[in-house]
Amino acid sequence: MxxxxxxxxxxxxxxxxxxxxxxxxxxxxxxxxxxxxxxxxxxxxxxxxxxxxxxxxxxxxxxxxxxxxxxxxxxxxxxxxxxxxxxxxAPSGELRLTVPSVLSQSLFTQQIAAFSQAHPRIKLFLDFSDTRRALIDDGFDIAIRMGPKVKNSATTRKLFSVERKLVASAEYLAERTSPNDPNELVDWDWLALSPAQNVPLVFSKAKGTHTTIRPQARISVSDAQALYQLAKAGAGLAIVPDFLANEDVGSGSMKYVLPNWELHAIDVFAAWPANAPKHGLIHLALDALSHNMS
Missing domain, CATH: 1.10.10.10 (Winged helix-like DNA-binding domain superfamily/Winged helix DNA-binding domain)
Structure with a gap:
């Protein structure tokens, strides 16, 4: 033939x-x-x-x-x-990503848009949700996660870090004496994300000063954006990614609490299946997102 x-x-x-x-x-x-x-x-x-x-x-x-x-x-x-x-x-195909809902308000969405524009033959499916989706069982190619101090491995890669801030509405703070130390806040009204409501909070200050407190949440929320909206409405204190509060802090409706104290940043990282081809679409996306967010 x-x-x-x-x-x-x-x-x-x-x-x-x-x-x-x-x-x-x-x-x-x-x-x-x-x-x-x-x-x-x-x-x-x-x-x-x-x-x-x-x-x-x-x-x-x-x-x-x-x-x-x-x-x-x-x-x-x-x-x-x-x-x-x-x-x-010009790579083509489909990529399915599960992403924490709160990142829809961050620069991460701009990086996804830039990747899509650079590779118009790749079809993207994005699941923005604060419900933790299973990477394999739910059929995703990449899972974007948030957690403390993530190390790179064969199936995980840190993309960028997010600064966290303790915030409250100007109205809520107007009724209280301005605090100088984290321990003064233990009995205040705390709002917390459900998965992290019992995690100790470590505050640090210049010259290596560290203070750990274990406040009890008055309201527990499963969604970070809802958490921030409750704080904005005057329900209490909340620890949120800085990009959620920056604009409102600038306008004066929200304020940083204990601005001289810092909280550990949280890492945003990607996880993917172990059998993903090294030169396939998954690693193409990871390389682009790692480069753009670094």
Whole structure:
């Protein structure tokens, strides 16, 4: 079959060039080899395809039929080769990501948009949710997570860090004496994310001063954006990513509590299946997001 296809392609080249010699030059073969391939094709089919004279070549009826079929075959193959070449230079496919809902308010969404614009043949499905989705069981290619001090591994990579701030509304703070130490806040109204409501809070200050407190949450919330909105409404203190509060702090409606004390930043990292191809779409996205957010 491979020999037959080669003979058909040579046959079409002969007719396109109008001579055995012209086809031989393009194919970098000798005229005798070109002639041999056509003779073999005619013999295998049991029909004459070309009438030869000293001045020109004339197709037989069978030659016309075979030429039309051969052109269709070559056009189809060349089209596929072009598509494959484009695919190699322009990656295509689908990526499914699960992302913490709070990051929809961060620069992370801009980085996802930039990746999509750079790779228009990649279709993205983004699940923004504070419900922790299973990477494999729920069918995701990449899971974006948030946690403290994440180390890179074979299946995880830190993308960037998010500063956390203790905030409260200006209205809430107006009714209370301004605190100077975290311990003064233990009995205040605390709002907390449900997964982290019992985690001790470590505050640090210049010169290595550290203080740990264990406040009890008055309200526990499963969504970070809802947590912030409750704090904004005056329900109490909340620890939130700085990008949620920056604009409101700038306008004066929200304030940083204990601005001279710091909380540990939280890492945003990616996790992916162990069998992900090293040069596939998953690592293409990871490299882009790591670079853009660094």
């Amino acid at each position: 491979i020999d037959r296809l080669r003979q058909m392609a040579i046959f079409a080249k002969i007719i396109d060039h109008g001579s055995f010699r012209g086809a031989a030059r393009e194919l970098r073969l000798s005229p005798s080899v070109v002639s041999h391939h056509v003779s073999q094709l005619e013999e295998s089919l049991g029909v004459a395809l070309i009438y030869r004279s000293t001045r020109k070549l004339t197709l037989t009826a069978e030659g016309h039929r075979l030429l039309a079929a051969t052109h269709k075959m070559l056009e189809a193959v060349e089209g596929e080769l072009v598509d494959l070449s484009v695919s190699a230079s």
